[in-house]
Amino acid sequence: MTIDQFVQTMLGGLAIGCIYSLIALGISMIIRATDILHFAQGEMLMVGSMVGLSAYWMRDLPFPIVLLFGIIGGGLISTVVELVVYRTLRMQRVALINIMIATIGVSIVLQNVARLVWGSEPLGYPSLFDSKGIVVAGFAVSPQLLWIVILSALIMGTLILFFRYTRLGIAMQAAAQDPDVARLMGINVDRTTTYTFAVAGMMAGAAGVLLGSLFFASFNMGFITGIKAFVAATLGGLGSVAGAMIGGLIFGLIETFSGMLISTAYKDAVGMVVLILILLLMPNGLLTRAGREV
Amino acid sequence: MLRLKNVSASYGAVSALRDIDIEVGAGEVVALIGSNGAGKSTTLRAISGVVRATGGSIEFQGEAITNLSPEQIVARGIVHVPEGRRVFPKLSVNQNLTVGAYSPRAHGKEEATRKRVFELFPRLYERRRQLAGSLSGGEQQMLAFGRAMMAQPVLLMLDEPSLGLAPIIVEEIAKGIEYFRESGVTILLVEQNAELALTLATRGYVIETGSIVLADSSDSLLDNPQVWASYLGQQEFELDAASQPSETKELATP
Numbered sequence: 001m002t003i004d005q006f007v008q009t010m011l012g013g014l015a016i017g018c019i020y021s022l023i024a025l026g027i028s029m030i031i032r033a034t035d036i037l038h039f040a041q042g043e044m045l046m047v048g049s050m051v052g053l054s055a056y057w058m059r060d061l062p063f064p065i066v067l068l069f070g071i072i073g074g075g076l077i078s079t080v081v082e083l084v085v086y087r088t089l090r091m092q093r094v095a096l097i098n099i100m101i102a103t104i105g106v107s108i109v110l111q112n113v114a115r116l117v118w119g120s121e122p123l124g125y126p127s128l129f130d131s132k133g134i135v136v137a138g139f140a141v142s143p144q145l146l147w148i149v150i151l152s153a154l155i156m157g158t159l160i161l162f163f164r165y166t167r168l169g170i171a172m173q174a175a176a177q178d179p180d181v182a183r184l185m186g187i188n189v190d191r192t193t194t195y196t197f198a199v200a201g202m203m204a205g206a207a208g209v210l211l212g213s214l215f216f217a218s219f220n221m222g223f224i225t226g227i228k229a230f231v232a233a234t235l236g237g238l239g240s241v242a243g244a245m246i247g248g249l250i251f252g253l254i255e256t257f258s259g260m261l262i263s264t265a266y267k268d269a270v271g272m273v274v275l276i277l278i279l280l281l282m283p284n285g286l287l288t289r290a291g292r293e294v
Numbered sequence: 295m296l297r298l299k300n301v302s303a304s305y306g307a308v309s310a311l312r313d314i315d316i317e318v319g320a321g322e323v324v325a326l327i328g329s330n331g332a333g334k335s336t337t338l339r340a341i342s343g344v345v346r347a348t349g350g351s352i353e354f355q356g357e358a359i360t361n362l363s364p365e366q367i368v369a370r371g372i373v374h375v376p377e378g379r380r381v382f383p384k385l386s387v388n389q390n391l392t393v394g395a396y397s398p399r400a401h402g403k404e405e406a407t408r409k410r411v412f413e414l415f416p417r418l419y420e421r422r423r424q425l426a427g428s429l430s431g432g433e434q435q436m437l438a439f440g441r442a443m444m445a446q447p448v449l450l451m452l453d454e455p456s457l458g459l460a461p462i463i464v465e466e467i468a469k470g471i472e473y474f475r476e477s478g479v480t481i482l483l484v485e486q487n488a489e490l491a492l493t494l495a496t497r498g499y500v501i502e503t504g505s506i507v508l509a510d511s512s513d514s515l516l517d518n519p520q521v522w523a524s525y526l527g528q529q530e531f532e533l534d535a536a537s538q539p540s541e542t543k544e545l546a547t548p
Contacts, residue, residue, distance in 0.1 A: 167392060174382045174393045181380045184342060185445065186368035186397035 001260070007139045009260045010253070015145040015214070017252020018152030022207035023229035024236065024244035025159065026078075026200025031239045032176040033196040034090075037100050040081065040107035041204055042226020047110065048074030048205025049212040049221060050118050056126060067151065067209045074205015075198045081106055082197035087190065107223070114219040122218040148210050155206055156245060159199070163241070172196055224268075228255075231275050237285030246286060251275075295320040295480055296341070296372075296449055300350035303340045310336040312504045313350065318449070323471070323481040325495035325512065327488040327525055333504040334484040335377060338451045341482075342374035343367045354449070368397045371448030377457060377484075379434040381441070383427025387418055390426050390437055394444030403446055411440035414473055415466075432463035439470040450474050451482045456490055468494065488525035492516050500525070 001009075023041055030038045051073025052066045061069075085106060089099050133140035163169040175182040175192040182189055208217075211225065228251065236247025251271055258270035278286070296318040303311040311333050318324045328334050339345040341352055343364040352360045359367055381390050391411060395404040412419035415436040421429060426437055435455060442450060455467045471494055474481055485491035492498050492512040500508035500521060508521065515521050 164389075167396065170385065170389045170392050171396050173385060173389075177382045177384055178380060180344065181376055181382070182393070183344060183364040184368065184374045184376060185393050185441070186365045187393070188363075188365050 004139060005260070008141070009256055011141055011145045011149070013253035013256030014249060015148040015152075015210075015252070016256060017232075017249035018149055018156075019207045019211050019214075019225075019248075020229050020232040020252050021245045021248025022152055022155065022203045022210075023226065024233035024248045025156065025241060026203045027229060027233045028236075028239050028241050028244040029176075029196050029200050031233075032241075033172070033193050034086075035096055036086070036103065037230075038200070039100065039103040039226070040110060041200065041229065042222030042224075043107050043110040043114075044074045044078050044201045044204035044222070045208040045211065045225060046114060046217075046219065046222035047077045047208070048201075049208030049217040050114060050123075050219075051205070052209040053123060053125060053212060053217050054118075063147075063213075067206060070205045070209030071202045072205070074208060075202035077110070078201020078204070079194060079198045081110075082194050086197070087194065107226075111219050111223070118217075118219060120219060122216040124216050125212045127213075144213065148214065151206075151210065155203065159203070162199075168192075168195065228268075228271070231271065234285055235275055235278055240285070243286055250286075295322075295355060296482070297353040298337075298341070298350065299353070301337075301340060301347050301352060302349035303336055303345050303347050305336075305345075310345075310504055311340065311347075314501075314504075314506055316499055316506065318480055318482055320480055321475075321478055322497065323475055323483065323495045325488075325491035325498040326482065326484045326501060327486075327491050327498055327515075327521075328501035329525070330486065332501045334501055335453055336504075337501070338374055338453050338482070338484055341367075341451060342372060344374075365397070368445065369399055371399065371446065372451065373442050373445040373447035373449070374451045375438050375442050375453060375455070377453040379431070379438045381426040381429070381434050381437045383425065385426055387422045387424055387426055387429070387437055390441055391444050394441035395446075397445060400444060400446045404444065407444050407446070411443050414443075414469070415440060431459055432466060435459060435463060436466060436470070439467075439473075443473070447474070447479050449480045449482065451484070453484045454486060455483075456485065456487050464490065488521070489516075 023045055026044070027038055027041050030036055030041070048070040052070030055061055055069035056066050085102060086099060089102060134143050134146075136146070163173060171182070171187045172192045172195060174185065175187050175189045176196070179189045182192075211221065229248065232247040232251040233244045234247070235251055236243025236245070254274050255267050255271045259267035262270060296316070298314055298316040301311060301314045302309065314337060316326070316337070326334050326337060336345060340347045343359070343362055343366070347360055351358055354370060354372060359370065382393060385393065391408055395401065395407070400407075412422070417433055418436055418440055421433065426434065429437065452471070456464050459467070471481060471483070483491050483495055492515055495512050498510065498512050498515045499506050500515070508515065508518070510518070
């Protein structure tokens with residue numbers, strides 16, 4: 001492997017890792033706020049990707065606007081599902097494990113609806129970036145991969161600032177840590193939970209547009225990607241936001257490098273083997289969360 | 295200012311409060327004492343709306359608040375500091391204070407109050423960027439007080455502020471309560487440490503198995519042999535028991 005190949009693979013791994021990070025972040029946020037493993041998170045990515053592509057079809061929009069449509073699409077569908085399905089189930093005091101089964105149901109329903117609306121054929125994304133390589137520090141790199149890394153970093157940075165400095169972001173964390181006391185502070189915990197789903201959906205929607213622009217959009221694109229994001233979140237320590245970001249990046253790099261060094265046919269298997277090895281050595285993932293108890 | 299009339303509450307089939315009557319006037323400090331499981335915390339939770347009252351009515355500043363949500367009740371200025379401090383462990387000290395000022399009524403005074411919290415408890419200022427979970431028990435209690443200050447309470451309800459804290463920290467608690475009393479905040483104080491509660495309060499209620507059994511001024515309650523036997527004498531006994539090992543130690547040293 002030449003240095004040049006190494007740099008290319010590294011960038012490719014980082015780009016795909018950023019996409020996993022974006023989805024894994026949402027998964028972690030939802031676990032912290034509701035203790036639910038959200039199996040339909042990959043479908044939020046798919047809907048975001050489809051909405052972004054449809055917006056592009058209607059008008060020849062520039063990439064940032066397509067991305068914005070993807071974010072809005074993912075956020076909207078996540079909010080609607082939370083309000084109509086999960087909140088209703090929580091109000092009926094349905095056991096958490098059953099709500100998790102319902103998230104699998106939501107995932108399948110969304111895939112089928114998407115197949116009705118957008119068809120079952122993979123839809124090619126337009127080339128939204130200059131495909132000609134640019135030279136950075138002596139290496140020819142793909143501007144598309146570079147943009148994916150930059151945009152993902154921007155989105156995650158915004159999320160960190162939101163959680164650290166805004167009143168709503170801090171309140172959402174408080175509600176996830178101790179919902180009873182959060183209510184005593186005047187926080188409407190049902191509402192912050194819905195906001196959590198909205199933000200998680202927006203992250204996944206952004207990931208959908210980025211992933212689509214790398215490959216293509218299809219009704220079942222969210223399934224395997226969602227599972228990989230789960231692996232990434234577990235790798236980093238389920239429920240840890242920083243862990244989800246790091247887990248996504250590591251998983252993306254492992255996958256890309258094993259595809260390069262071993263065989264693309266086995267890259268999924270290699271990623272899973274690494275997950276099992278890491279869990280054997282660190283049973284709680286790389287960054288653990290202390291949980292709700294004080 | 296606060297009036298509970300025949301308030302009952304239950305957890306499922308278990309009744310926790312039976313026909314409770316409590317009245318707290320503006321600017322008063324009132325103590326609610328009783329043993330473990332008597333219904334002290336449930337009374338506070340019924341007032342703050344976390345537990346629904348199954349009967350009776352709760353009135354605050356002349357308006358019924360019986361069926362309001364906790365958010366609506368906080369918005370009226372009733373602030374409940376729960377037992378065991380319960381700061382948000384994975385938020386910094388500063389962020390915990392921000393959460394305290396979440397209710398819209400507290401937004402305007404947020405920064406000014408934050409400054410006063412840090413003046414009152416300089417320790418919190420030193421640790422403002424630390425995670426609250428890494429603070430000591432006493433510091434967490436200061437933070438719980440500070441968080442309550444941020445909410446701009448009209449009526450402050452404190453649940454067992456002295457629980458599990460060293461006597462020296464209990465002085466900090468008295469300091470916090472003094473701050474609120476001076477700013478004209480009405481206080482309803484729940485304590486197992488009846489002597490401390492009655493020293494801080496002007497009036498007290500004694501609750502037993504979900505019913506109010508006595509209501510009087512603090513001085514009369516402190517002199518009441520019945521109260522002494524049930525809630526104060528016991529503490530005396532514990533003090534004696536605790537002092538015994540040190541006596542034996544003294545005997546052991548020649």
